[in-house]
Each structure stands twice: as C-alpha cells, then as structure tokens.
Amino acid sequence: MTVVFGIFLLTLLLITAVAIVRTKNLFVAVMLMGIASLLIAANFFLLDAADVALTEAAVGAGISTVLFLGTLALTTERERAPTSRKILSFAVVSAAALVVIYATFDKPRFGSPDAPTQTHVAPWYLDKTREFIDIPNVVTAVLGSFRGYDTLGEVFVVFAAGIGVLFLLAGAPGGGKRPAPPGSDVGLSRHLIPRVVGRLLIPFILLFGLYVQFHGEYGPGGGFQAGAIVAAAIVLYALLEGEEKALQVIPRRVLLGLSAGGAILYGGVGVAGMLLGGNFLDYSVLADDPVKGQQTGILLIEAGVGLTVTGVLLSIFHAFAARGRQA
Amino acid sequence: MNILGIYYYWVFAILLMIGFYVVIAKLNLIKKLIGLSLFQAAVFLLYITMGNVEGASAPIYGFGAETFSNPLPQVLILTAIVVGISTTALGLGIVVRIKEEYDSVEEHEIQEMDRR
Known part of the structure; x- marks a missing residue:
C-alpha cells in the first residue's frame, strides 16, 4: 500500500515539475510550486520524517508562496523571454541526469538497515x-x-x-x-x-x-x-x-x-x-x-x-x- | 520495496535536473529562483529517502515502535528548509530591486542595458 501511494505521489510531483517548466505564466508556476511542496511534504510523511513534513508544509506551501506572490505583484506575472540555448541546455542537463541515474545503481537498497547512513x-x-x-x-x-x-x-x-x-x-x-x-x-x-x-x-x-x-x-x-x-x-x-x-x-x-x-x-x-x-x-x-x-x-x-x-x-x-x- | 527505492532515486535525479534546466535555460529571474527551489527540494528528498529504514517509524519514543528511521538527515533537512526560504527571500528582494532599477526581470534585457 505504501509503495502504491509513494509511486503515485512521486509521479504527481514529476508532472507538476514539468508543468512548472513549461508554463509561461509565473502566477501559475508559483501556484504549482505550492502544490509541489505539499506533495513533497506528503512524501516526507511517508518516509517517517514527520518533523520535516510539518516544516515543508508550513514553509514551502505557505510562506514561500506568499513571498513569491508578493514579488510577482511588484514585478510581472508573465515570462517574456524565450528559452535561451534550448538544445545546448537540454543536452547538458540530460548528460548530467544520466550520470546521476547511473550513480543510483550503486546506492544501497532503499530502506536497508545496513546502509552506511544507518550504521x-x-x-x-x-x-x-x-x-x-x-x-x-x-x-x-x-x-x-x-x-x-x-x-x-x-x-x-x-x-x-x-x-x-x-x-x-x-x-x-x-x-x-x-x-x-x-x-x-x-x-x-x-x-x-x-x-x-x-x-x-x-x-x-x-x-x-x-x-x-x-x-x-x-x-x-x-x-x-x-x-x-x-x-x-x-x-x-x-x-x-x-x-x-x-x-x-x-x-x-x-x-x-x-x-x-x-x-x-x-x-x-x-x-x-x-x-x-x-x-x-x-x-x-x-x-x-x-x-x-x-x-x-x-x-x-x-x-x-x-x-x-x-x-x-x-x-x-x-x-x-x-x-x-x-x- | 525495491521498485519504490529505485523510483525514489530516479525521481530525485529527474527533479534535480528539471530544477537545473530551469536555472540555466530560462532567462526570467523569478523563474530561475523557482528552478532553484525545485533543485533544493530534490536534494531534500534525497536526504530523507536515504534516512528511511524499512519497517521503522518516525524517531519518536513512546508510541510502541521498536526500530526508528535515521534522525540525522531529518535534522539537517529541517533546518535547511528554513534557511532555504530565507535565502530565497533574499533572492526575491534582489529581483525586486533589479526590477526597480532596470524595469525588467529578463536577464538578456538587463545585460543589454548594462552593455550600453
């Protein structure tokens, strides 16, 4: 049950993150950021980190959203510029992603009590x-x-x-x-x-x-x-x-x-x-x-x-x- | 349980890289700060994932649990979240000042004005 719930929350998180990148409306991006924070907080709760979940929910979904909205009110709500050097950035990011994903195969099994962190x-x-x-x-x-x-x-x-x-x-x-x-x-x-x-x-x-x-x-x-x-x-x-x-x-x-x-x-x-x-x-x-x-x-x-x-x-x-x- | 573990690590990697992409490819300064927050959130997720122990509970005594997840990553991330919002606020403050001086929050326009 936890597995299903975890995969569900993480998938929602990824979808939200992609939507944040794609939208040109900064107001929408800030709201989606609040949703992402809430999803992360729920994930922390699943991972036994109740204290951290509480902090992320109050800070990420609450205070941070208010500050970003305050900035939008003082500046602009629309992103004017086109994405710069799209292909180059995408290539760099993809290469880095492959390296990080390759590194995950060497990580100790998730939840293992014998992992170096735990001992x-x-x-x-x-x-x-x-x-x-x-x-x-x-x-x-x-x-x-x-x-x-x-x-x-x-x-x-x-x-x-x-x-x-x-x-x-x-x-x-x-x-x-x-x-x-x-x-x-x-x-x-x-x-x-x-x-x-x-x-x-x-x-x-x-x-x-x-x-x-x-x-x-x-x-x-x-x-x-x-x-x-x-x-x-x-x-x-x-x-x-x-x-x-x-x-x-x-x-x-x-x-x-x-x-x-x-x-x-x-x-x-x-x-x-x-x-x-x-x-x-x-x-x-x-x-x-x-x-x-x-x-x-x-x-x-x-x-x-x-x-x-x-x-x-x-x-x-x-x-x-x-x-x-x-x- | 292993599928979820690999998936957690991959979500971390992809989320990290989405944040990185926003920081380097987007020219709007507010969008860059949003990307930085995503990047930060991915790191938080990695730490908490690594501290989790199978079948354990939150590290609080007195609720009948025998095994506990690792409290140390939780402490580090708890403080990091609050420090993160403070530094983000500082960044937003700088963005507001830039808007007042240059009347723009787009990086290429600001650089053009500086060149003149």
Whole structure:
C-alpha cells in the first residue's frame, strides 16, 4: 500500500515539475510550486520524517508562496523571454541526469538497515538520547543538543538573510512611507467568505503554533516549525485585514527585537553554560541534574529559534508588502 | 520495496535536473529562483529517502515502535528548509530591486542595458 501511494505521489510531483517548466505564466508556476511542496511534504510523511513534513508544509506551501506572490505583484506575472540555448541546455542537463541515474545503481537498497547512513552515528543518537536527554523526540534532541552548534549557525543565517532583505527593501525609493488611504480596499476585507473563515481559523492556527513549539520534545515539532506556523497565521491576518492592522498588532520594531532577541537567547544559553563551568552550548550544567539541564537548555534554545524564525519571516513579509504600497 | 527505492532515486535525479534546466535555460529571474527551489527540494528528498529504514517509524519514543528511521538527515533537512526560504527571500528582494532599477526581470534585457 505504501509503495502504491509513494509511486503515485512521486509521479504527481514529476508532472507538476514539468508543468512548472513549461508554463509561461509565473502566477501559475508559483501556484504549482505550492502544490509541489505539499506533495513533497506528503512524501516526507511517508518516509517517517514527520518533523520535516510539518516544516515543508508550513514553509514551502505557505510562506514561500506568499513571498513569491508578493514579488510577482511588484514585478510581472508573465515570462517574456524565450528559452535561451534550448538544445545546448537540454543536452547538458540530460548528460548530467544520466550520470546521476547511473550513480543510483550503486546506492544501497532503499530502506536497508545496513546502509552506511544507518550504521554510523545514527544508532548512537537513538541510543543515547534516552540516557543523556530523556525526551521522546530524537529529532529535537539531535537538533537542540547533540548538534546545537549547527542549529545556532542556521539561526544566524536566517537572521542574516532577514537583515539582508530589510537592507534591500526597507529603504523607500521616493522618501517617506505613504500609508494606505483610509477606507480604501485593503486586503481581502471586502470578501465575506475569506474574512469569516480566516477570522475563525487564525486563533486556532496560533494555538497550534504554540502547541508545536512547546510539544516539540514529545511529538513532531519545535522552534522552526512553530515559527513558520505563527508567522503564517499573522500573514493570513495581514492579508485579511490589511497590512497596517497587522503592524498595529506587532509593530516593525517588535519584529526586529524578536529576530535579534531569539538569536541572542540561543547564544546566551550557550554562554550561560560556559559561565557555569561547562563548554559552550553544554546544557548539562544548567541544572543540578544533567538530564534536567539538557531539557531546560533545549526548551530555551527552541524558544529562541521560534522567536527568530517568526520575527524574520514576518519582517520579510512586511518589507515586500510595504514596497508594494509605495509603488 | 525495491521498485519504490529505485523510483525514489530516479525521481530525485529527474527533479534535480528539471530544477537545473530551469536555472540555466530560462532567462526570467523569478523563474530561475523557482528552478532553484525545485533543485533544493530534490536534494531534500534525497536526504530523507536515504534516512528511511524499512519497517521503522518516525524517531519518536513512546508510541510502541521498536526500530526508528535515521534522525540525522531529518535534522539537517529541517533546518535547511528554513534557511532555504530565507535565502530565497533574499533572492526575491534582489529581483525586486533589479526590477526597480532596470524595469525588467529578463536577464538578456538587463545585460543589454548594462552593455550600453
């Protein structure tokens, strides 16, 4: 049954990808990209990666689509140019595809427990999570504690990308920011059905975001997913009620504070470990009992991750939206 | 199970190459970024496929499962997805600025304007 379902999803994915290449309408391409993300998320779920599926669904199908649509509104919806050097590109790509497909014959059997990937560090992580950290979700344990350095780096990359977008787009081209004239058609507020359904959904999306954040140690979830979900809820609010209202709820300065504050909280937990006599990002010294310390540390850094991701994604969204109003 | 395995790897290869083709053959900058996202998605798919263990369940204790899939690729890809959207947003920001300066998002038109 899984085999049939997997082949079905993958075939749909390939069809979607081909359609994305062929369409000249960028709006259609972006929508198809959202569908492709959802199909990939379903695939991740089939492959036992619940955490990743949750992230891909929230980020790929939600936030990414909104950002691409924002860009289309500021630029163009149609692709004018003809495809360049079609035959040469196709030849290069086909040759590369043959090499990659040839390489797949040397890969270990799909799902094999004896593959090198499965026998290296993974058993150690699965084994020691109970002893050192004692939380059920091994993905969260590896993300937060065993590979905490990686995650710290990722958080800083997200933060840096957010700052980069603000540098590019926050400066107004023609001087000060013009607010939308009052009473004008902002957002989707004139449309009855999106407004009613959206207002009903937003509190539950926020609640789900908080659940995903704080339940990340026990089930699929954590800061990255929760940050994307909360940001998606506020983006929905901005689409329904107009961007100004969303900025009244969470002003730009607060968003910047969230982005920086989350990264600082993460780094601060690391430094606190050093001050208490451990290594950087060693949570064991944070409490009397090393296991309790690990759990406290993971809870704190996940909160930091969630704050930064929410802040950065919303800052980026508002930067694009404000640009559209000035144009 | 083996058919599905080979199929997963091939879908990865084809998806990767579709993304690559869009990046090199299409001249529209937004389309190029869409292609880059497809390329990225293919890599994600490969990692998660490699981490899967037959008959295992998601690496979360307490639901009665005995064997678990590999948590490490999942961690890497989870963070990569969020970093990916941030870098894509940066790329889109650059596209918006290019549109404002050159009034075009087509690569050949921009290069022509630069030559003059």
